Amino acid sequence: MKRITGIALFFAALVLSAVEQLDWSKAEEVQTGVVHLRIEETRPRLMKISILRIDLQTPGLDFTATGRDKNWGKEMPDCKGAFIRTKRQRTRDFMKEQRGKGLNMIVAVNAAPWSPWKAPFNHKYANPSGVNILNGEVVSENRGRRPCFVIYEDGTPAIVPHIPEKDYARIKVAVSGFSIVAKDGKSTFNDKHLAPRTAYGISADKRYIYILGVDGRQPDWSMGMTCKEAGLWLLAAGASDAINMDGGGSTTLIYWDKKKKTMVSLCRHSKSRYERVVGSNFGIYLKKK
Numbered sequence: 001m002k003r004i005t006g007i008a009l010f011f012a013a014l015v016l017s018a019v020e021q022l023d024w025s026k027a028e029e030v031q032t033g034v035v036h037l038r039i040e041e042t043r044p045r046l047m048k049i050s051i052l053r054i055d056l057q058t059p060g061l062d063f064t065a066t067g068r069d070k071n072w073g074k075e076m077p078d079c080k081g082a083f084i085r086t087k088r089q090r091t092r093d094f095m096k097e098q099r100g101k102g103l104n105m106i107v108a109v110n111a112a113p114w115s116p117w118k119a120p121f122n123h124k125y126a127n128p129s130g131v132n133i134l135n136g137e138v139v140s141e142n143r144g145r146r147p148c149f150v151i152y153e154d155g156t157p158a159i160v161p162h163i164p165e166k167d168y169a170r171i172k173v174a175v176s177g178f179s180i181v182a183k184d185g186k187s188t189f190n191d192k193h194l195a196p197r198t199a200y201g202i203s204a205d206k207r208y209i210y211i212l213g214v215d216g217r218q219p220d221w222s223m224g225m226t227c228k229e230a231g232l233w234l235l236a237a238g239a240s241d242a243i244n245m246d247g248g249g250s251t252t253l254i255y256w257d258k259k260k261k262t263m264v265s266l267c268r269h270s271k272s273r274y275e276r277v278v279g280s281n282f283g284i285y286l287k288k289k
Helices: 007-021 092-099 165-170 227-239
Strands: 027-031 034-042 047-055 063-064 104-110 124-126 130-135 137-139 146-153 157-160 171-174 179-183 199-203 208-213 241-244 253-257 262-265 279-286
Touching: 007 104, 007 241, 027 262, 047 253, 047 262, 063 130, 063 171, 092 104, 092 253, 092 262, 092 279, 104 199, 104 208, 137 171, 157 199, 165 171, 165 208, 179 227, 199 227
Parallel strands: none
Antiparallel strands: 027 034, 034 047, 047 208, 063 279, 104 253, 104 279, 130 137, 130 171, 146 157, 146 171, 179 241, 199 208, 199 241, 253 262
């Protein structure tokens, strides 16, 4: 059995003590049914963390995601042997586009990892990993059991290890992630790699969705966190299950400020505030009355 050192126990205790102190009464309401907690930690390292809690009992709340591109199924013009599933798009442009179509989108966040991801890293199109579905239509279906965040047609959220094909038709939105980091109120993952993180969580009673975004790789700003820590933070926030999504330079979390009528980004990728063009986004909107 691997021995756990006193130093490791010390830092683990710091992480746990920090997340146990989350208090949603101190959160700011940023949208109808959406509250935001901003957390700035110095132990066990410098971290800038944002967590949104979305109340699924909010009237008119609904969901969408990146859908099939109009050239779906064709070979990518800039990557031989790869086929188009989605068009890469910044998360803020995803929100802007959807709002331009009349959708009152209030939250947008990056979602599934995708390919191709190789030099020069500027491909126009993408093929999201795992199974991704929008309104019962398969956006991508790459074999291999990647875990998924799912919203069923009746509005029920779930985090599942894989989606059987028989369930496709009853799914409103499904976006694949990297790993399930919490299940039934317990941490399920252990790693040591620090990075910017995007992770989603669901409360045991299915009332709340939690979305975590943490900055990383910026020594004077935020160093990031492990997947395990992402799960622990979401557990402390109130989640029972949690999934680690595409992170790193893809991590982007945005809400629509209804008073100022503008997008507010909760993540800082670098001092230049560059935002990556990603292959998959998830959005929350309010149906117009």
